[in-house]
Amino acid sequence: MQATANGGQLQRLVIVGNGMVGHHCVEQLVERGALARFEVRVFGEERQRAYDRVHLSEYFAGSDSEALAMCEADFYDRHGVHLHLGEGVLEIDRERCEVVTAEGRYGYDQLVLATGSYPFVPPVEGSSGTSRLVYRTLDDLDAIRAAASGSRRGVVVGGGLLGLEAANALKSLGLEAHVVEFAPRLMPVQLDSEGGAALKAQIEALGVGVHVSRATQSISTGSEYRYRMNFDGGEYLETDLIVFSAGIRAQDALGRACGLEIGARGGVAIDHDCRSSDPQIFAIGECASWNGSVFGLVAPGYSMARNLAALLLGESSTPFTGADMSTKLKLLGVDVGSIGDAHGATPGARSYRFIDEANAAYRRLVVDASGKHVLGAVLVGDNSYYDTLLQYCQNGIALPADPATLILPQGGGAPALGADALPDTATICSCHNVSKGAVCAAIDSGCSDLAAVKSCTKAASGCGGCAALLKQVFEHELTARGVTVDKSLCEHFGYTRQELYGLVRVEGIRTFNELLKRYGKGHVGCDICKPAVGSILASCWNQPIMDAALVPLQDTNDTFMANMQKNGTYSVVPRIPGGEITPDRLIVIGQVAKKYDLYTKITGGQRIDLFGAQLHELPLIWGELIAAGFETGHAYGKSTRTVKSCVGSTWCRYGVQDSVAMALRLEDRYKGLRSPHKLKFAVSGCTRECAEAQSKDIGVIATDKGWNLYVCGNGGMRPRHAELFATDLDDDSLIRMIDRVLMFYIRTADKLQRTSVWREGLEGGLDYLKAVILDDSLQLGSELEAQMQHVVDQYECEWANALNDPEKLKRFRTFVNDQRADPDVHFVREREQRRPVAALHLIPTVEEVV
Amino acid sequence: MNSSNVAVAQQPNWQTVCQRGDLVADSGVVVWLDGEQVALFYLPGQAQPLYAVANRDPRSGANIIGRGLIGSIGGELTVAAPLYKQHFSLRSGRCLEDPQQALRTWPVRLAGEAVEVAMR
Numbered sequence: 001m002q003a004t005a006n007g008g009q010l011q012r013l014v015i016v017g018n019g020m021v022g023h024h025c026v027e028q029l030v031e032r033g034a035l036a037r038f039e040v041r042v043f044g045e046e047r048q049r050a051y052d053r054v055h056l057s058e059y060f061a062g063s064d065s066e067a068l069a070m071c072e073a074d075f076y077d078r079h080g081v082h083l084h085l086g087e088g089v090l091e092i093d094r095e096r097c098e099v100v101t102a103e104g105r106y107g108y109d110q111l112v113l114a115t116g117s118y119p120f121v122p123p124v125e126g127s128s129g130t131s132r133l134v135y136r137t138l139d140d141l142d143a144i145r146a147a148a149s150g151s152r153r154g155v156v157v158g159g160g161l162l163g164l165e166a167a168n169a170l171k172s173l174g175l176e177a178h179v180v181e182f183a184p185r186l187m188p189v190q191l192d193s194e195g196g197a198a199l200k201a202q203i204e205a206l207g208v209g210v211h212v213s214r215a216t217q218s219i220s221t222g223s224e225y226r227y228r229m230n231f232d233g234g235e236y237l238e239t240d241l242i243v244f245s246a247g248i249r250a251q252d253a254l255g256r257a258c259g260l261e262i263g264a265r266g267g268v269a270i271d272h273d274c275r276s277s278d279p280q281i282f283a284i285g286e287c288a289s290w291n292g293s294v295f296g297l298v299a300p301g302y303s304m305a306r307n308l309a310a311l312l313l314g315e316s317s318t319p320f321t322g323a324d325m326s327t328k329l330k331l332l333g334v335d336v337g338s339i340g341d342a343h344g345a346t347p348g349a350r351s352y353r354f355i356d357e358a359n360a361a362y363r364r365l366v367v368d369a370s371g372k373h374v375l376g377a378v379l380v381g382d383n384s385y386y387d388t389l390l391q392y393c394q395n396g397i398a399l400p401a402d403p404a405t406l407i408l409p410q411g412g413g414a415p416a417l418g419a420d421a422l423p424d425t426a427t428i429c430s431c432h433n434v435s436k437g438a439v440c441a442a443i444d445s446g447c448s449d450l451a452a453v454k455s456c457t458k459a460a461s462g463c464g465g466c467a468a469l470l471k472q473v474f475e476h477e478l479t480a481r482g483v484t485v486d487k488s489l490c491e492h493f494g495y496t497r498q499e500l501y502g503l504v505r506v507e508g509i510r511t512f513n514e515l516l517k518r519y520g521k522g523h524v525g526c527d528i529c530k531p532a533v534g535s536i537l538a539s540c541w542n543q544p545i546m547d548a549a550l551v552p553l554q555d556t557n558d559t560f561m562a563n564m565q566k567n568g569t570y571s572v573v574p575r576i577p578g579g580e581i582t583p584d585r586l587i588v589i590g591q592v593a594k595k596y597d598l599y600t601k602i603t604g605g606q607r608i609d610l611f612g613a614q615l616h617e618l619p620l621i622w623g624e625l626i627a628a629g630f631e632t633g634h635a636y637g638k639s640t641r642t643v644k645s646c647v648g649s650t651w652c653r654y655g656v657q658d659s660v661a662m663a664l665r666l667e668d669r670y671k672g673l674r675s676p677h678k679l680k681f682a683v684s685g686c687t688r689e690c691a692e693a694q695s696k697d698i699g700v701i702a703t704d705k706g707w708n709l710y711v712c713g714n715g716g717m718r719p720r721h722a723e724l725f726a727t728d729l730d731d732d733s734l735i736r737m738i739d740r741v742l743m744f745y746i747r748t749a750d751k752l753q754r755t756s757v758w759r760e761g762l763e764g765g766l767d768y769l770k771a772v773i774l775d776d777s778l779q780l781g782s783e784l785e786a787q788m789q790h791v792v793d794q795y796e797c798e799w800a801n802a803l804n805d806p807e808k809l810k811r812f813r814t815f816v817n818d819q820r821a822d823p824d825v826h827f828v829r830e831r832e833q834r835r836p837v838a839a840l841h842l843i844p845t846v847e848e849v850v
Numbered sequence: 851m852n853s854s855n856v857a858v859a860q861q862p863n864w865q866t867v868c869q870r871g872d873l874v875a876d877s878g879v880v881v882w883l884d885g886e887q888v889a890l891f892y893l894p895g896q897a898q899p900l901y902a903v904a905n906r907d908p909r910s911g912a913n914i915i916g917r918g919l920i921g922s923i924g925g926e927l928t929v930a931a932p933l934y935k936q937h938f939s940l941r942s943g944r945c946l947e948d949p950q951q952a953l954r955t956w957p958v959r960l961a962g963e964a965v966e967v968a969m970r
Contacts, residue, residue: 491924523896524876526921527930527937552876556917556932559877564932568912615917811879816872818882822913824906 010039013312014099014108016089016254018044020053021285021301022114023070028309030079037313040081041106043099045088048138049076054298057169059141068138092258094278110280110312113255113268114305117248117286117296122157126219130241131227135166136248144243148173151240153225155179157216158245159186164331166245167208171332178209178237180229182246185212190327190338191378194355198362198380202334205360211237250287250294263289272319274308282308295323299430306433324394324430328379328386335383340376340393341366349375352404356381363407365389372398377407387469395426420476428473429459429466436473443477450474489751490528492520497676497751501536505747510541511549531555532751535638538674539746540787542794544801545637551811557636560812561798562618567825567836570618571611572598573635574625575671578645578663578683579606588628596621599833605642605680607633612834614821616814622799631671631797638752639674640681643667644692648685648702657702659685662731666700669735672795673742673788676749676758680715694722697755698738703727707734711741711769712759720756723766726774736785740773743784862957862968870963873900878929880905880916881967888956888967889916891929891940901940902958902967907931908951915953 013034015022026042034040044050051068059068066073076083084101091100098105119134121127130147134140135156148154154170156163159181170177179186185196186203200210214231222228225238250267261269261277267289274282285301286294295301300323310317326339344351348369355362361381368375374392379385385407391397392406400406424437434457442456453474454460460467488494493516495503500515509515512533516525525533534553538545545551545558557563562570574589589608593600596617598610613621622632634640645663649655663683673679682693683700692715693699699710705728713722726737749758762768771777802808814822827834867881873892881888887905905913910933918929921937923946928937937946938953945951957968 492922522922524893524920524922524927526923526928527919527935528921530919530921548875551874552920555919556914560917564914564917566910566912566933568910568914568917568933810872811874811877814880815882815887816879817868820882822887824911824913 011037011109012107013038013040013110013112014106015040015042015112015114016099017114017116017285017287018042018046018050018083018085019114019116019285020050020070020298021116021305022112023050024302025112025114025284025305025309026076026081027071028306029312030081032309032313032315034309034313035080038110041108042076042081042083043087043089043101044083044085046137046139047086049073049083049085051138053136056135056138056141057165057172059138060145060169060172065138089254092254092281094258094281097280108280111282112308113276113281113283113287114285115251115254115287117294118251119162119244120247120249121244122216122246124216124219127242127244131219133241133243135162135169135243135245141169144169144241145173147241148175151175151226153178153239154241154243155229155237155239156243156245158247159183159210159212160189160245160247161187161327161329161331162248163245164203166243167203168332170243171206171208175240176207176209178211178239179203180214180216180231180237181210181212182215183212186210187336187338190336190342191380192343192364194353195342195362195364195378195380198355198360199331199334199336201360202381203332206332206334208332248286248294248296250289252287252289255281255283255287263294264292265289265294267294270320272321273311273317274304274320284308290320291322293322295325297323297325297327299323300325302431303433326390326393328383328390330383335379335381337377337379337383337386337389339378339386339390340374342376342378344376346375352407354404354407354409356409365403365407367399367403371403374399374403374406387466391422391426395423397421397423420480422473428470429457432458434459439470439473440477443474443481448483489532490526492516492522492525492529494521495519497532497536498748500533501540501747504533504536505540510537510543512537512553513549525553527555528751531558531638534558535674535676535751538639539791542672542674542791544796544798548807560615560618561632561636561802562613563636565611565836568822569611569825569836570613570615571609571635572613572618572621572625573603573607573609573633574630575633575667576607576642577667577671578643578660580645580660580664585628585630588625588630592621592624595624597834599835603635603642606644607635607642609635612827612836614814614825615812616821619803619809619812623803626797626800626803632799634672634798637674638677639672640667640670640679643670643681643683644696645683646685646690648683652685654688655685655702656704657685657707659683659691659700659702662700662702662707662734663691665731665735666698666738669792670738670742672798673791675742675746677752677754679742679755695719696722698722698741700734706730709734709737712755714754714756718756720760723759725766725770736781737773739788740781740784741769743788744769744772744780747784864959864961864966865969866961866964867967868965870960870965873965876920878916878918878920880913881965883967884969887913887916889918889929890958890965890967891916891920893920893927896927898941900958900960900965901927902956903929903938903940903943904954906953907933908945908953909934909936 048065050070087101089099089101098107119136133144154175155178156166157180159179167177167179185193186199204210216229217232218230220228222238226240229237252268255268263269268276268283270283270288270290274284276283284304304320307317307320328337344366349366352365364378366376377389422436426436428434438457442453447453447456460470487496530553562572593610599612601609603609643663643666645659648659680696681698682691682696684691684693685702693701694710695713695715699722701708707729709726710722711725714720826837828837875894878889878891888902889905891901893899905915907914914932918932921928927940930937943953943955959966
């Protein structure tokens with residue numbers, strides 16, 4: 001046992017279980033300074049540290065286990081918490097106050113059970129192997145993935161929330177997915193029969209088979225697929241694998257074995273302090289049973305964890321008194337919401353229903369007998385109504401004269417409850433239990449921007465579902481305090497990016513210093529305004545970015561015209577227009593990569609990325625690339641990146657236009673164009689859309705009459721389909737319209753705003769953009785085209801420019817007084833290439849502070 | 851040259867590290883100094899035109915501070931680390947976002963065309 005600073009003994013706190021709730025408990029303890037009083041030891045049965053089970057299906061959509069992790073790898077170490085992963089607790093010895101694992105025995109003064117739940121697999125005759133998979137852990141997912149290879153069809157037993165998530169996972173593995181549900185509808189707990197029917201219709205439209213009112217009697221060998229599921233009544237369904245997701249059971253085995261009191265429907269029985277029948281042992285999350293109920297959602301588990309942490313530290317804690325089971329989800333891409341008494345089970349309850357069979361949308365509002373208050377709601381197909389309804393329900397807000405308006409379609413989207421109508425007790429973020437009052441308090445204590453409010457209150461940092469509401473409350477409260485919401489670029493410029501763009505353009509300003517002197521404050525600027533102004537100057541005048549007055553403006557990637565990687569080395573991307581490259585040039589890239597030992601990878605934009613170059617190597621590498629005819633690819637800039645293309649009509653039997661030639665023309669025209677954020681293009685040679693143009697800022701798809709233009713799409717973190725903007729354009733009209741759209745974007749967008757976000761914020765939406773660009777309603781067309789032509793005419797490869805100027809090359813020295821390379825850059829070889837050593841930050845160095 | 855921030859306990863050992871012409875105005879370069887990597891930032895026209903801080907970014911462990919962007923935040927001259935963008939005071943080396951992080955700093959001066967750093 002260790003001693004505390006004041007000479008007392010550290011209490012030994014053992015937490016069994018490292019899932020979301022167990023981890024949240026540790027976070028809460030750390031935050032409250034518990035490590036000064038407790039020696040905390042955490043046991044996790046799984047090999048991975050706590051990960052986000054709510055978003056488990058993203059594991060198949062490309063996230064790796066690290067992306068799902070709940071914390072940084074060194075979180076436990078950093079805070080001095082002992083984490084035992086892959087070491088399940090086998091037994092609790094209450095007499096000696098010890099937990100027993102395969103590795104040894106560990107004493108405790110207080111014990112917290114956070115063992116979660118396990119999937120319930122109903123006893124079905126003949127189920128084994130890949131006919132008996134479950135969906136709960138990353139290991140389960142690996143087993144499903146393994147079973148899916150070589151399979152064509154997969155069935156999920158259970159049409160609840162997790163079952164539909166599992167079906168989504170099967171679908172993303174490329175299987176034909178089916179859901180089999182015992183009840184007569186999907187999500188029987190959350191939805192009523194009409195809601196279940198609407199959800200079934202939507203999910204079937206996505207190609208997932210839905211079979212309700214089916215009880216699986218036995219599983220036998222199939223004739224066309226691996227297994228045959230035999231239902232009562234003689235029907236059957238064949239499949240290659242079966243995932244059971246028929247509900248969860250509290251993982252209470254440890255509690256049972258050591259004689260703790262168990263709830264009627266399983267789970268370690270707890271009181272409102274989360275204490276079990278043994279006063280030294282607590283239980284939180286899905287392994288606990290409060291008042292006979294086990295809560296299978298993360299929010300109640302978090303709330304227990306929070307209360308327990310406060311209790312252990314002797315702070316005032318809010319007793320746990322049950323949980324609101326309202327949920328808002330996107331299942332297989334379909335919005336589903338359930339609030340409060342969704343079934344209208346309260347005596348005297350009355351309902352309003354809206355059914356849209358054309359779109360398989362359904363909404364139900366349940367009100368009390370007086371017709372004054374919301375008891376519950378069901379939403380299928382559109383969750384934009386959810387936030388407002390939840391606020392009405394949770395805060396007892398009086399209903400409008402005609403309650404039906406709350407669920408009826410409105411011209412302007414779902415009716416929003418003004419932020420001022422919410423009482424201070426209204427819950428804004430249910431994951432972290434943040435009320436409107438807490439948000440207001442954060443603002444009053446000096447949080448002056450949204451990021452500060454988020455980090456101070458943690459609101460919107462759980463599932464993120466409340467982000468829009470939080471922003472609304474924040475802005476409303478600022479306005480209420482007489483603060484105008486400050487849209488200034490930064491402390492040096494009291495202007496928005498749009499305003500600065502106008503000043504630069506109208507006044508013909510060519511340097512940062514001139515703009516700062518005339519319209520800004522101070523003499524230096526900062527890392528927000530300098531790159532933003534640098535980008536504006538480049539968009540307007542397109543001078544070489546390495547010119548002396550412009551160099552200090554660029555962020556490091558633009559300054560050195562390469563992309564810095566995590567160990568301080570750079571990657572190099574030569575332009576490969578349209579993704580077309582001759583064998584000779586391909587060989588040059590290979591030779592350069594080999595000579596400088598660069599890790600080589602094909603990018604998503606049909607180019608080749610060369611990693612691991614040190615600063616002083618960049619001019620040497622570019623010297624060789626430029627001699628072979630390459631130009632810079634601007635992969636480092638907020639500028640045109642690539643124009644992806646399919647092979648088009650020259651080779652493809654389906655192609656109707658020469659998409660490669662058009663891609664080359666576009667890339668040649670817009671290369672070097674600097675803009676508020678990066679720009680990606682694609683050209684497809686026919687409607688099959690192999691170039692994925694509809695996910696790009698500018699997408700072009702061939703028709704038999706010309707080209708269709710799509711604008712403002714995005715991949716990445718927030719995917720958005722590009723919208724059809726103009727049809728059947730000839731080559732020159734296409735270029736003119738793209739000139740106008742891009743220049744209008746450059747003129748009006750905010751800093752670091754992609755075209756997709758810009759488009760969503762445009763008042764008047766797509767129709768307005770069409771009016772400005774296609775109908776020339778502002779009579780800007782020729783001006784925008786002329787401005788683009790100026791930028792195009794000024795183009796010069798920045799690397800060629802720099803290589804011709806010894807003054808500019810001086811910057812490309814790792815040390816200005818020494819020839820050596822950075823001795824701290826270390827590589828290891830993996831799959832025959834170099835990569836940085838994994839834990840760079842673990843290289844011991846002495847931190848000295850003068 | 852203001853010498854008030856120079857250690858008084860012992861005589862500073864000034865060492866020439868490079869020439870003024872090696873510096874880049876309003877930006878940084880890095881010098882090798884007996885096994886240490888020192889980032890030099892040059893702000894011609896400012897009251898104190900030269901700053902010397904450690905080149906190693908404590909957050910990433912990479913030697914990149916000299917490639918960061920100079921700025922002024924609430925009147926304090928800063929450099930933004932290129933990878934994770936946290937700000938360090940050029941004067942004190944203190945990290946504005948995380949008081950646990952700090953960069954070592956050195957006294958630095960121009961002696962004619964020579965750039966000199968004080969060793970201890």
